[in-house]
Amino acid sequence: xxxxxxxxxxxxxxxxxxxxxxxxxxxxxxxxxxxxxxxxxxxxxxxxxxxxxxxxxxxxxxxxxxxxxxxxxxxxxxxxxxxxxxxxxxxxxxxxxxxxxxxxxxxxxxxxxxxxxxxxxxxxxxxxxxxxxxxxxxxxxxxxxxxxxxxxxxxxxxxxxxxxxxxxxxxxxxxxxxxxxxxxxxxxxxxxxxxxxxxxxxxxxxxxxxxxxxxxxxxxxxxxxxxxxxxxx
Ligand SMILES: [Zn+2]
Numbered sequence: 372x373x374x375x376x377x378x379x380x381x382x383x384x385x386x387x388x389x390x391x392x393x394x395x396x397x398x399x400x401x402x403x404x405x406x407x408x409x410x411x412x413x414x415x416x417x418x419x420x421x422x423x424x425x426x427x428x429x430x431x432x433x434x435x436x437x438x439x440x441x442x443x444x445x446x447x448x449x450x451x452x453x454x455x456x457x458x459x460x461x462x463x464x465x466x467x468x469x470x471x472x473x474x475x476x477x478x479x480x481x482x483x484x485x486x487x488x489x490x491x492x493x494x495x496x497x498x499x500x501x502x503x504x505x506x507x508x509x510x511x512x513x514x515x516x517x518x519x520x521x522x523x524x525x526x527x528x529x530x531x532x533x534x535x536x537x538x539x540x541x542x543x544x545x546x547x548x549x550x551x552x553x554x555x556x557x558x559x560x561x562x563x564x565x566x567x568x569x570x571x572x573x574x575x576x577x578x579x580x581x582x583x584x585x586x587x588x589x590x591x592x593x594x595x596x597x598x599x600x601x602x603x604x
Contacts, residue, residue, distance in 0.1 A: 441595020471588030
């Protein structure tokens with residue numbers, strides 16, 4: 372048996388014993404070796420696809436259990452891209468908010484997480500290294516985003532806006548970070564177009580990749596802070 376399948380089975384075993392941290396290590400190693408094998412890029416056989424989909428789904432569950440909810444969410448989206456229906460999709464639907472992010476306890480927390488994710492991604496994209504360096508830098512960025520968030524929340528009646536309106540507002544709200552010199556980085560570089568119709572894909576439209584998920588939940592997803600911090604979007 373391939374190594375990634377063995378790691379997947381070991382991970383499952385630890386997940387069943389309620390040891391998500393150990394399970395996570397096996398699942399991550401499985402994904403790593405699967406992505407170096409011939410499986411991940413093609414995964415053309417239905418049995419390979421469903422095996423990989425389960426791997427991403429359980430990786431997502433383990434990540435959620437250790438508190439990395441948005442990374443867990445990203446992993447579930449990956450699982451649904453491989454196999455559209457079934458457990459991964461149900462797990463995804465059970466924990467998703469109106470932004471297509473991992474849902475939080477309150478609507479305000481959902482808004483705040485979306486704002487944080489967008490602004491942190493802007494900042495990281497503007498950096499040549501594409502990642503955050505020191506603890507001091509992380510604190511500085513978090514503080515600036517927090518200030519901007521408080522001002523926004525106090526000046527605008529957010530509950531009256533739709534998620535799409537809020538996302539637009541968050542995108543264009545300016546947070547001035549020191550050393551950030553690339554204004555183009557403030558714009559999303561990926562405008563999705565459906566080539567069969569020549570139309571721009573709206574947030575609520577089905578994603579162009581065929582996952583069956585709304586674009587806002589799939590390739591148009593806002594990264595959560597736990598993803599942005601490790602530079603994965
Ligand atoms: Zn997609």
